[in-house]
Amino acid sequence: xxxxxxxxxxxxxxxxxxQALQEVNLxxxxxxxVAIVGPNGAGKSTLLKALLGxxxxxxxxxxxxxxxxxxxxxxxxxxxxxxxxxxxxxxxxFDRSFPALALEVVVSGLRRRWPFIITAQERKKAEAMLDKVxxxxxxxxxxxxxxxxxxxxxxxxxxxxxxPRLLLLDEPATGVDVVGEADLYRHLEAYQAxxxxxxxxxxxxxEAAQHHASAVLVLNRRxxxxxxxxxxxxxxxxxxxxxxxxxxxxxxxGGRA
Amino acid sequence: xxxxLQLPFLQRALLAGLLVGGLASYLGxxxxxxxxxxxxxxxxxxxxxxxxxxxxxxxxPLWVAIPFAVGVSLAITWVRERSNLGDDTAIGIFFAVSxxxxxxxxxxxxxxxxxxxxxxFGSILTVTQTDLWVMGFIALGVALLAPVWSHWAYAxxxxxxxxxxxxxxxxxxxxxxxLIALVVVVSVKVVGIVLIAAFIVIPAATxxxxxxxxxxxxxxxxxxxxxxxxxxxxxAYLFDVPAxxxxxxxxxxxxxLALTLRR
Ligand SMILES: Nc1ncnc2c1ncn2[C@@H]1O[C@H](COP(=O)(O)OP(=O)(O)OP(=O)(O)O)[C@@H](O)[C@H]1O
Ligand SMILES: [Mg+2]
Numbered sequence: 057x058x059x060x061x062x063x064x065x066x067x068x069x070x071x072x073x074x075q076a077l078q079e080v081n082l083x084x085x086x087x088x089x090v091a092i093v094g095p096n097g098a099g100k101s102t103l104l105k106a107l108l109g110x111x112x113x114x115x116x117x118x119x120x121x122x123x124x125x126x127x128x129x130x131x132x133x134x135x136x137x138x139x140x141x142x143x144x145x146x147x148x149x150f151d152r153s154f155p156a157l158a159l160e161v162v163v164s165g166l167r168r169r170w171p172f173i174i175t176a177q178e179r180k181k182a183e184a185m186l187d188k189v190x191x192x193x194x195x196x197x198x199x200x201x202x203x204x205x206x207x208x209x210x211x212x213x214x215x216x217x218x219x220p221r222l223l224l225l226d227e228p229a230t231g232v233d234v235v236g237e238a239d240l241y242r243h244l245e246a247y248q249a250x251x252x253x254x255x256x257x258x259x260x261x262x263e264a265a266q267h268h269a270s271a272v273l274v275l276n277r278r279x280x281x282x283x284x285x286x287x288x289x290x291x292x293x294x295x296x297x298x299x300x301x302x303x304x305x306x307x308x309x310g311g312r313a
Numbered sequence: 314x315x316x317x318l319q320l321p322f323l324q325r326a327l328l329a330g331l332l333v334g335g336l337a338s339y340l341g342x343x344x345x346x347x348x349x350x351x352x353x354x355x356x357x358x359x360x361x362x363x364x365x366x367x368x369x370x371x372x373x374p375l376w377v378a379i380p381f382a383v384g385v386s387l388a389i390t391w392v393r394e395r396s397n398l399g400d401d402t403a404i405g406i407f408f409a410v411s412x413x414x415x416x417x418x419x420x421x422x423x424x425x426x427x428x429x430x431x432x433x434f435g436s437i438l439t440v441t442q443t444d445l446w447v448m449g450f451i452a453l454g455v456a457l458l459a460p461v462w463s464h465w466a467y468a469x470x471x472x473x474x475x476x477x478x479x480x481x482x483x484x485x486x487x488x489x490x491x492l493i494a495l496v497v498v499v500s501v502k503v504v505g506i507v508l509i510a511a512f513i514v515i516p517a518a519t520x521x522x523x524x525x526x527x528x529x530x531x532x533x534x535x536x537x538x539x540x541x542x543x544x545x546x547x548x549a550y551l552f553d554v555p556a557x558x559x560x561x562x563x564x565x566x567x568x569x570l571a572l573t574l575r576r
Pocket of ligand 1: 094095
């Protein structure tokens with residue numbers, strides 16, 4: 057019996073007074089492709105960070121309370137070998153002034169450290185991976201000179217090169233053109249077919265999610281809906297979710313003022 | 314010029330300059346890329362307070378300044394990790410406290426303190442055997458810690474990714490802060506308190522202009538840090554000007570060149 061890729065029981069996160077995640081219960085079987093949707097500030101990124109064991113790591117703004125349990129491949133997140141998990145962070149986190157070539161970024165995903173010198177073998181592997189995501193031409197370009205969509209491809213290659221069992225993607229389609237988005241789903245599906253990996257992907261593109269995901273998680277601080285796309289994204293459920301979404305969001309803003 | 318190299322105090326000055334120049338420009342790469350340029354200034358003034366306390370207590374200033382500056386550096390890091398205040402604010406507070414304490418300690422001494430001026434503006438010719446030993450030990454420590462470069466670099470590139478890969482980012486932050494403080498203190502005699510920040514930042518900033526990768530930036534920065542000492546000291550000897558000023562001006566000249574020459 058294999059453990060679920062992701063399991064959460066009554067998982068809550070609060071930043072000071074503000075509750076970002078409320079009693080989340082979730083079970084994702086291995087091999088699933090879950091699209092996570094929800095409005096801005098719904099706690100989507102917070103949920104992915106919890107799976108990485110980062111829910112407190114980056115905090116500088118008051119105390120964080122965490123309760124409930126999280127398991128990734130049956131293990132507490134901090135005990136999961138880092139090589140098992142590939143992560144593409146949300147775009148706003150990138151420091152474009154750092155002097156680096158796209159190839160180095162990809163190699164850093166393999167080494168889990170920053171490379172001083174890249175070996176021939178690493179170069180070959182990284183180039184093959186960049187080629188797979190249609191970004192081989194970017195290998196020797198500087199990070200600061202890549203467009204938003206190009207950067208996303210490089211980061212995707214970076215997360216895939218370690219051949220993870222679990223892929224956590226925070227809005228990887230942001231800034232990517234229509235062809236690029238189709239490519240993205242193609243790469244992810246091919247990778248899944250090859251490795252049987254699990255994918256959790258945050259997106260604001262409900263339609264694409266509906267076509268490609270095996271399950272959709274509608275999140276707005278708590279789980280609004282979770283299941284096969286045709287069930288969760290039916291007209292009624294959607295309006296219900298949006299109703300909650302709008303209402304909840306106002307509460308959020310009011311509560312934080 | 315050549316026979317000048319026979320003089321022991323000049324030999325010590327040259328060796329001290331090379332060691333400190335290499336150390337400052339190596340750590341400077343992290344300082345510049347993490348936007349902590351102001352940290353050099355803050356710690357230089359912590360060193361000033363430490364030196365002033367040492368002079369007041371009639372102790373060797375180095376032994377007081379080292380724990381003082383390292384303590385301040387770790388405290389700055391602690392405040393940065395624990396609050397949402399900007400780095401400049403955290404550093405600024407400790408900067409002010411250090412200057413206040415330094416001035417207080419100076420005023421408590423009887424009479425004028427000519428030796429204090431030497432610390433403010435540097436006096437590379439007064440570098441002692443002890444100073445050299447301390448610099449050598451720090452250089453050895455940093456060399457042994459060379460593998461940490463790739464951990465610092467990773468967290469500099471993207472702290473979140475480094476944490477997601479379970480790097481002990483916080484531990485390395487404290488290590489970096491401690492080492493920067495040590496280098497600042499031993500740089501005091503070479504360039505003086507008022508110029509240390511420039512000494513840390515300019516080689517790395519110049520290298521940044523000329524590099525496509527972080528490893529190249531590191532190598533070029535250290536090369537500039539080390540080699541700018543030689544013409545700097547030569548100018549100081551030939552024209553009888555303060556060595557710290559001469560070295561920093563050579564570095565600034567290289568920076569200006571890089572700015573005009575870069576592709
Ligand atoms: N480190 C933090 N400190 C304080 N509040 C935080 C922190 N991180 C997130 N939050 C708050 O938690 C809420 C959820 O944030 P999160 O980033 O998870 O939203 P999201 O669903 O990813 O939104 P978006 O679609 O805009 O990316 C937000 O209101 C945010 O302000
Ligand atoms: Mg987000």
